[in-house]
Amino acid sequence: MFNKDRVNLRRKSSRIYIASVIFLFFGLAFFLTSGFFMEESIEVLASPVGEDIRVSATNDIEIVQWIYDEEQNKMEVILDSKNLRHEYDSLTFQAYQRSDFGEVHTTISFQFEQYVVINIENIDREYIQISLEMSHYDEGNETGEPVKTKLKNLYVDYREVENGKVQERESNDYLSYITDLIVERIGGKIVQFETNIEENEKEKEQINETINQLLGERVYQTDEEKLKTDNNINAQEVRIIELENNINTIKERIKIEQERINHLKQRKRDLTLK
Numbered sequence: 696m697f698n699k700d701r702v703n704l705r706r707k708s709s710r711i712y713i714a715s716v717i718f719l720f721f722g723l724a725f726f727l728t729s730g731f732f733m734e735e736s737i738e739v740l741a742s743p744v745g746e747d748i749r750v751s752a753t754n755d756i757e758i759v760q761w762i763y764d765e766e767q768n769k770m771e772v773i774l775d776s777k778n779l780r781h782e783y784d785s786l787t788f789q790a791y792q793r794s795d796f797g798e799v800h801t802t803i804s805f806q807f808e809q810y811v812v813i814n815i816e817n818i819d820r821e822y823i824q825i826s827l828e829m830s831h832y833d834e835g836n837e838t839g840e841p842v843k844t845k846l847k848n849l850y851v852d853y854r855e856v857e858n859g860k861v862q863e864r865e866s867n868d869y870l871s872y873i874t875d876l877i878v879e880r881i882g883g884k885i886v887q888f889e890t891n892i893e894e895n896e897k898e899k900e901q902i903n904e905t906i907n908q909l910l911g912e913r914v915y916q917t918d919e920e921k922l923k924t925d926n927n928i929n930a931q932e933v934r935i936i937e938l939e940n941n942i943n944t945i946k947e948r949i950k951i952e953q954e955r956i957n958h959l960k961q962r963k964r965d966l967t968l969k
Contacts, residue, residue: 737793737823737824739852739854739855740824740850740852741824741850741851741852741854741855741856742758742761742849742850742851743758744758744759744760744761744857745757745758745759745880746758748847748849750779750829750846750847751846753778754777754778754779755777755778756774756775756776756777756779756829756847757774757775757777758772758773758774758775758849759773759774759775759810759873759876759877759880760772760773760857760876761773761851761856761857762856762857762858762859762860762861763818763851763853763856763857763858763859764858764859764860764861765858767861768816768817768818768820769814769815769816769817769818769861770814770815770816770818770825770851770856770861771804771812771813771814771815771859771861772812772813772814772815772827772849773810773811773812773813773873773876774810774811774813775809775810776809776810776811777809779809779846785831785832785833786811786829786830786831786846787829787830787831787832787843788801788803788813788827788828788829788830789801789827789828789830790815790825790826790827790828791825791826791828792818792819792822792823792824792825792826793822793823793824793825793826794819794821794822794823795819797819799815799816799817799818799819799825800815800816800817801813801814801815801816801827802814802816804864804869805864805866805869805870805873807869807870807873810873810877812869812873813827814861815827822853823852823853824850824851824852824853825850825851826848826849826850827848827849827850827851828845828847828848828849829845829846829847829848829849830843830844830845830846831843831844831846832844867966870963870966871963871966874959874960874962874963875963877959878956878959878960881952881955881956881959882956884952885949885952885953888945888948888949888952889949891941891945892942892945892946895938895941895942895945896938896942898934898938899935899938899939902931902934902935902938903935905931906928906931906932909924909927909928909931910928912924913925
């Protein structure tokens with residue numbers, strides 16, 4: 696009996712040992728591979744490109760383009776400062792990277808009207824996120840020292856950034872490059888406007904079909920039913936007027952944007968003749 700019990704204990708110990716080894720093996724494998732299927736622990740932080748970004752109650756800016764040149768390890772940011780264009784001389788930019796919370800080299804490469812081109816260089820290749828701080832200096836300090844006021848922080852995330860080529864350009868080349876970008880973006884807006892017109896026209900057709908159907912049903916209705924139908928038809932006609940106003944407004948916007956394109960193209964032609 697003693698020998699039999701001794702053998703069972705050994706078998707039990709072996710099974711526990713094997714189970715422990717298997718558990719440790721799979722635990723280590725999970726730890727080593729979890730990065731491939733677990734969500735990122737750092738939330739994506741990226742400012743929208745091609746949209747208005749509120750700086751103050753009366754001022755907006757827009758990121759026209761934000762690209763990262765992986766080969767040169769540098770970024771190019773093109774901003775449309777819009778209402779802030781009269782304060783160009785006092786705008787400054789500093790960039791910081793999240794990987795080490797350090798400042799990275801930032802220069803203003805080109806400015807024209809409301810557009811400004813900023814280059815960010817010597818970035819950590821493991822930067823994760825970049826913060827571009829836009830500030831304004833006031834000289835209203837009693838001591839005569841300029842006072843820095845932070846206007847806005849703009850962000851880019853390595854998971855959202857557009858990869859591209861950052862090229863060295865002369866002033867005229869920058870002007871031509873920015874003009875092409877703006878024309879392309881305006882063309883995209885016009886396409887969207889035309890799509891909106893088509894959607895409004897389609898809704899108008901559907902409403903007119905509904906009105907015709909209601910008029911056909913009205914012939915066989917009682918006076919009380921006709922009153923409800925007339926109210927329904929009036930509501931549909933009001934909606935048609937709204938859609939027509941929308942269409943006219945969009946057409947005016949398209950006309951304005953097309954005039955902008957013509958002006959930009961003419962400016963580019965004038966530039967090439969110089």
